[in-house]
Amino acid sequence: MLKIIDKYILRRYLATFSVMLLLFIPIGIVIDVSEKVNRMIEKKVPFGEILLYYVDFTIYFANLLFPIFLFLSVIWFTSKLANNTEIIAILSSGISYKRFLRPYFIGATIVSLFTLIMGFFLVPKASKGFNDFRYQYLKGSSAQSRETNDIFRQISPNEVIYISNYNYLSETGFNFIYEKFEGNVLKERIQANRIKYDKKKKVYKLYNYKKRTIGELDDKLISINEYSKKFNFEPEDLTPVVYIAETMTLGELFDFIDKEKKKGNANINTYLVVLHKKFSLPVSAFILTIIAVSVSSMKRRGGMGVNLAIGICIAFTFVFFDKVFGTLAEKSSIPPVVAVWLPNFVFGILAFYLLRNAKR
Structure with missing residues (x-):
């Protein structure tokens, strides 16, 4: 009997x-097409690329709104069970509420x-295709997807660089500073008003070049209008795309975050948010399932409509908190692990409270 109910x-x-x-x-696809079709026609996007884009869009969209879809689906069919008095019949037969929840878990x-x-392997590839298409055809320039202001990098354990502004297309940076240390002691400092990468020679040209070598008794100063020099970094290292973390598998993301931490990347919190969400999103399935069952397992006077209204409010509140705290982690000093997991913690308490009342 129980196995039949579980399977059902x-x-x-x-x-x-x-x-x-x-x-x-x-x-979602119809709405997206209606918004972007004019832009696609203007850009003369190949039909094959449009089809690939919407394959990636489907995966990306489903992953993004997964909590809402899951929550509403549980609310829907559990409310139907309650309205048909099936839940009452199950519990009246002597099955405990805890045992009733087993197939839900x-x-x-x-x-x-x-x-x-999906989050480890499939979604990263879909995210890359989805975002690459948007920036290539829909947003006008791939440079818009780059981090271009106040770039600080640690290119080795004792070398750091800073560029106030970098143009990805021309591979030109402004207000460049290079510093070399021995321990905590500054040994060498290079400044340039402008720095440009020479692809043929694979060197950087520095304009209004100034170098200070710090000695024990006095400093050595050099000033040249134009100077070519090799550095231990590539132009791609300066401006990773803003969505790069979303395009990596779990192993690649761990390696990338470790590398960017050593470089002193100021946007490290953005990458950590993506990492923690890969784990927090699946956990939310359990929390949302408990809330949905607790809300909808009771037969209400207003019927299924009341349960759906309550469910939609809770689902969108969860997504709202998830997005807000994720953004706060990226833009403020809130630790990413706290910001990403806080909605699950808060709604986990709500799930426990609702479940306890539902048992009664």
């Missing part, structure tokens, strides 16, 4: 979630593992 609920859980995705993704585990694997 689990099948409804997975089927409703799948149908919800299949219903909303085409709507099995379903959440399946969805979480699927989301985890």
Whole structure:
């Protein structure tokens, strides 16, 4: 008897979630096409690239709105069970509320593992295709996707550079500073009003070049209008694309973050937010499932509409908090691990509270 009920609920859980995705993704594609079709025609985008873009868009869109789809699907089919008095019949037969939740947890585990694997391997590739297409055809310039202001990099354990502004297309930087240390002691400092990369010779040309070599008793100063020099960095190292972390698999992301920490990248929090979200999003499947079941397992006078209204409010509140705290982690001093996991913690407390009342 219990196995039949488990299979029934689990099948409804997975089927409703799948149908919800299949219903909303085409709507998202239609809206996106209506907004971008004029731009695509102006740019004469090849049809094959448009098709690949919408394959990537489907994966990216589904991953982005996964919490809402899951929450609404659980609310939907559980409300139908409640309105048909199926839940009352199940609990009246002597099955505990905790045992009733087992197929929901099995379903959440399946969805979480699927989301985890997608986030590690499939979503990064889709994110790269999705964002590359947007910046190449829809936003006018690939340079807009670059970090170009106040660039600080540690290019070796004892060498640091700074550029106030960098033009990715012309590979030219302004207000360049290079400093070399021995321990905590500054030994060499180079300044230039402008720096430009020479692709043929693979050197950097420095204009209004000034070099100070610091000695024990006095300093040595050199000033030249134009000077060519090799440095231990490439132009690509200066301006990684803003969405680069989203395009990496888990192993690549760990290596990239470690590398950028050593460089002293000021945008490291952005990359850490992406890393933590790969793990926090699957965990949210369990929290949202508990909240959805607790809210919708009770038969209400207003019927399914009341449960859906409550569910939509909670789902969008969760997504709102997730986005707000993610942005705060990127732009402020809030630790990314705290900002990313705080919505799960808060809604986890709400899930516990609702579940305890639902049992009663």
